[in-house]
Amino acid sequence: xxxxxxxxxxxxxxxxxxxxxxELARELEVSERTVTRDAQALSEAGVPxxxxxxxxGGYRLIxxxxxxxxxxxxxxxxxxxxxxVPGALREMGLEDAxxxxxxxxxxxxxxxxxxxxxxxxxRFHLDAPNWFREPRTPESLPAVADAxxxxxxxxxxxxxxxDEVTRELEPYGLVLKAGVWYLCARATGTTKAAGIADGGxxxxxxxxxxxxxxxxxxxxxxxxFAAVAAGEERFARxxxxxxxxxxxxxxxxxxxxxxxxxxxxxxxxRGLRALPHAVDAPAARAALxxxxxxxxxxxxxxxxxxxxxxVAHGQLRxxxxxxxxxxxxxxxxxxxxxxxRLAELYGTP
Numbered sequence: 001x002x003x004x005x006x007x008x009x010x011x012x013x014x015x016x017x018x019x020x021x022x023e024l025a026r027e028l029e030v031s032e033r034t035v036t037r038d039a040q041a042l043s044e045a046g047v048p049x050x051x052x053x054x055x056x057g058g059y060r061l062i063x064x065x066x067x068x069x070x071x072x073x074x075x076x077x078x079x080x081x082x083x084x085v086p087g088a089l090r091e092m093g094l095e096d097a098x099x100x101x102x103x104x105x106x107x108x109x110x111x112x113x114x115x116x117x118x119x120x121x122x123r124f125h126l127d128a129p130n131w132f133r134e135p136r137t138p139e140s141l142p143a144v145a146d147a148x149x150x151x152x153x154x155x156x157x158x159x160x161x162x163d164e165v166t167r168e169l170e171p172y173g174l175v176l177k178a179g180v181w182y183l184c185a186r187a188t189g190t191t192k193a194a195g196i197a198d199g200g201x202x203x204x205x206x207x208x209x210x211x212x213x214x215x216x217x218x219x220x221x222x223x224x225f226a227a228v229a230a231g232e233e234r235f236a237r238x239x240x241x242x243x244x245x246x247x248x249x250x251x252x253x254x255x256x257x258x259x260x261x262x263x264x265x266x267x268x269x270r271g272l273r274a275l276p277h278a279v280d281a282p283a284a285r286a287a288l289x290x291x292x293x294x295x296x297x298x299x300x301x302x303x304x305x306x307x308x309x310x311v312a313h314g315q316l317r318x319x320x321x322x323x324x325x326x327x328x329x330x331x332x333x334x335x336x337x338x339x340x341r342l343a344e345l346y347g348t349p
Contacts, residue, residue, distance in 0.1 A: 280307075
């Protein structure tokens with residue numbers, strides 16, 4: 001266990017100029033005291049690990065030291081060939097580069113591991129697009145992907161309903177969600193907040209729920225770009241920007257923003273279990289977190305956030321007789337009409 005950790009520590013220091021004890025401890029999932037002991041052990045073994053004290057200090061390798069401890073185990077090699085979505089790479093124009101990289105990695109592996117790409121492909125396949133939707137590659141995606149890789153600013157015309165707005169953007173990252181491509185970017189030119197009323201995820205740049213400030217960053221659907229022009233000017237990327245964390249915050253915020261109304265319902269034990277499968281996940285979580293104890297009949301009354309009465313009607317119908325709508329009265333009337341029609345349709349034997 002410790003040997004593997006020491007190797008990982010060397011590889012981390014080899015890939016970065018300097019790392020603090022706190023950074024190494026976080027990466028290695030150990031205490032800073034353990035990092036100090038491991039650095040001492042590496043130094044005694046002949047690995048030139050140098051420690052610099054002070055606020056700007058940290059650990060680094062001196063003399064351009066490079067280790068050859070880069071051999072891959074079979075599980076690591078197979079995981080490497082699973083680390084991308086083939087369709088996504090093709091849409092971004094990176095299929096040839098990915099193919100060349102796989103060939104180079106395969107050639108560098110031990111003979112006993114060179115079948116890793118074949119064994120992984122036979123066992124796992126990643127299919128990103130949603131069901132019942134013909135995936136279409138946005139025309140501007142390759143150009144946006146190039147700008148993301150090169151940290152180059154772009155000028156984009158973005159469709160919002162029937163209008164178009166022009167954005168000067170610093171493209172930070174791409175996200176493929178259920179077959180739809182999104183760009184996470186920081187707006188530097190036009191700063192008018194667009195919100196999310198047009199059905200996308202464009203965000204006015206509020207603070208992150210995780211405690212990290214992402215003010216000024218927004219999310220754009222790539223298929224709504226009418227035109228994209230990448231300039232030659234590069235921007236200085238904010239090293240504190242965490243794409244997965246930013247996306248998780250924005251996606252959760254977007255889902256919550258849609259839940260503008262509330263309904264009160266009674267649920268049977270079966271209906272309570274089925275609720276997360278019938279409505280949006282944030283709505284189900286909000287309702288179940290504050291669910292009281294069951295009544296004498298075993299039913300539970302909850303307040304459920306919903307997008308609209310119309311959407312709630314469609315979602316809750318799937319629960320059938322396991323749900324009773326108590327409020328608002330207009331929604332209860334809808335279900336009353338549904339019940340009458342069902343009774344007329346099926347009748348009493």
